[in-house]
Amino acid sequence: MCSLKEFLKTGKLGRVQIDTSLEDIINLLGEPDDTAWAKPKIKIWKYGNLELTFRNEKIILIKIVINHENPQFPHKLTEEIWPINKFMKIESVLDLIDKYEVSWQVRQQGSFNQQLCLVTEGKVTLYIDLDARECCSLFAGEES
Numbered sequence: 001m002c003s004l005k006e007f008l009k010t011g012k013l014g015r016v017q018i019d020t021s022l023e024d025i026i027n028l029l030g031e032p033d034d035t036a037w038a039k040p041k042i043k044i045w046k047y048g049n050l051e052l053t054f055r056n057e058k059i060i061l062i063k064i065v066i067n068h069e070n071p072q073f074p075h076k077l078t079e080e081i082w083p084i085n086k087f088m089k090i091e092s093v094l095d096l097i098d099k100y101e102v103s104w105q106v107r108q109q110g111s112f113n114q115q116l117c118l119v120t121e122g123k124v125t126l127y128i129d130l131d132a133r134e135c136c137s138l139f140a141g142e143e144s
Helices: 004-010 022-029 090-099
Strands: 034-039 042-047 050-055 058-065 104-106 115-120 124-129 134-141
Antiparallel strands (some): 050 058, 058 134, 104 115, 115 124, 124 134
């Protein structure tokens, strides 16, 4: 099972991590709720708020979309309700990260005008909308 703290510290969602094979994901999570193609040979599989991006049948990006409710994941990953949602203000997000004792820093690339980009010790990237002062998404892996 995975937790928000583990994800922020390691970039891993239990057995789901960068370089996990498509076959292993099918065995672990089954077929996705939805699929898309980003580029030739880049496919995206969606499971609730979890998006897995594959290139050459291996995960290259784990994305968690933060919306108005707490993220929903396949029960095989976790039954824990993650304490983060779109209504959380930036101060609350930073307090939570600090409570978990996860180190982080501002990432200049990705931060501009009304967007702040933070990266944790587990190389998880958080995008924060400064206008609304809320967290939009969490990423682990390479963004294409």
